Amino acid sequence: GAVVSQHPSWVICKSGTSVKIECRSLDFQATTMFWYRQFPKQSLMLMATSNEGSKATYEQGVEKDKFLINHASLTLSTLTVTSAHPEDSSFYICSAGVRDGTDTQYFGPGTRLTVL
Amino acid sequence: GDSVTQMEGPVTLSEEAFLTINCTYTATGYPSLFWYVQYPGEGLQLLLKATKADDKGSNKGFEATYRKETTSFHLEKGSVQVSDSAVYFCALSGGYQKVTFGTGTKLQVIP
Numbered sequence: 001g002a003v004v005s006q007h008p009s010w011v012i013c014k015s016g017t018s019v020k021i022e023c024r025s026l027d028f029q030a031t032t033m034f035w036y037r038q039f040p041k042q043s044l045m046l047m048a049t050s051n052e053g054s055k056a057t058y059e060q061g062v063e064k065d066k067f068l069i070n071h072a073s074l075t076l077s078t079l080t081v082t083s084a085h086p087e088d089s090s091f092y093i094c095s096a097g098v099r100d101g102t103d104t105q106y107f108g109p110g111t112r113l114t115v116l
Numbered sequence: 117g118d119s120v121t122q123m124e125g126p127v128t129l130s131e132e133a134f135l136t137i138n139c140t141y142t143a144t145g146y147p148s149l150f151w152y153v154q155y156p157g158e159g160l161q162l163l164l165k166a167t168k169a170d171d172k173g174s175n176k177g178f179e180a181t182y183r184k185e186t187t188s189f190h191l192e193k194g195s196v197q198v199s200d201s202a203v204y205f206c207a208l209s210g211g212y213q214k215v216t217f218g219t220g221t222k223l224q225v226i227p
Contacts, residue, residue, distance in 0.1 A: 006159070034215075043205065043219045044160075093159050095215075103148050103209035107160040 003027055004096050006108035013084055014116055021079045021111045023094030029074035030096035034105065035067075038091040050077040084115040118143045122206045122218035129196055129225050137191040137221045139180075139206035147208040149173075149182050149189040150215070154203045163191075163204070196225045 003026040013019050023033055031052045036044040048069050049057040056069035066088075068080040077096075081088055091112055095105040122139040129135060141149065148167045152160040164173030169184035178193045189206060206218040 041222075043217045046214070049214070095160075103211065103215070104150070104162065104165060105209070105215050106162065107152070109159040110157075112157075 002098050002104075002106040004094065004106050004108040006092075006094055006111050008111060009109060010112040010114075012114045012116065015085055016083055018080055018082045019084055019113060021081075021092055021094075021113075023077045023079070023096070023108050025075045025096045025106075028096070028098055030077075030098075031074060033071060033077040033094055033096045035069060035077075035079050036093045036095065038093060038110075044093060047079075052077075081113065084113070086115045089113055089115045118147065118208060118210050118216045120206050120208055120216055120218035122204075122221055124219070125203075125222040127221060127223050129223070131198055131225055131227050132195045133225075135191070135193040135196045135200075135223065137204055137206075137223070139189045139191065139218060141187050141189065141206075141208050143187075143208055143210050143216075145210060146184075147210045149180070150207040150209070151178070151180055151189070151191050152205045152207060152217075154205065154220070156202075160205065196223070198225045198227055201225045 033050040035047045050071040071077040093110040095107045119142045150165045151163040164175040166173040166182035172181045
């Protein structure tokens, strides 16, 4: 149980285009999902907290107009990188929590974004 | 705020060697503690967790004990295999599902 999927697993796009990444909780409902960014050989950086039915909460320094987050249902959150540039190339990972009192997060397999 | 400090890598071990990856934390209250593993090109997988002092999390031969007195959650395995080669992240959650990660420790096991 507690499986989180991401789609696509990798994407290559041209500079200036927008890319949408989906995060789904397959066997549980998640009122809250998290989006992380990971640079090579580094730890995960929390970008934003995605709340079902309401606006996302962004971490300091993350441009909310560039990284659009939508959490339209209890099993789906999307991250759209708008007007992507090469510096947005990264590994994006989402997670969702099961409300079992332990705050355990289950992570998606990640999406590798390369902007040319 | 909350923070996690783990030993820097990479750690290189021969197969069947004993593994210890140190992790200490700073947090208010009583956080839950986790170890996650990341294989190359993949997302994070939960390896084990502990939710209160003196709890021992274990999975796939790995163990870690929640030590409140030393604010530590060291990861151990008695005999590592080549397939254990990965990056290991220590993490804590102080509530509201927000997770704070350590910087990760790369483990390389050679035959």
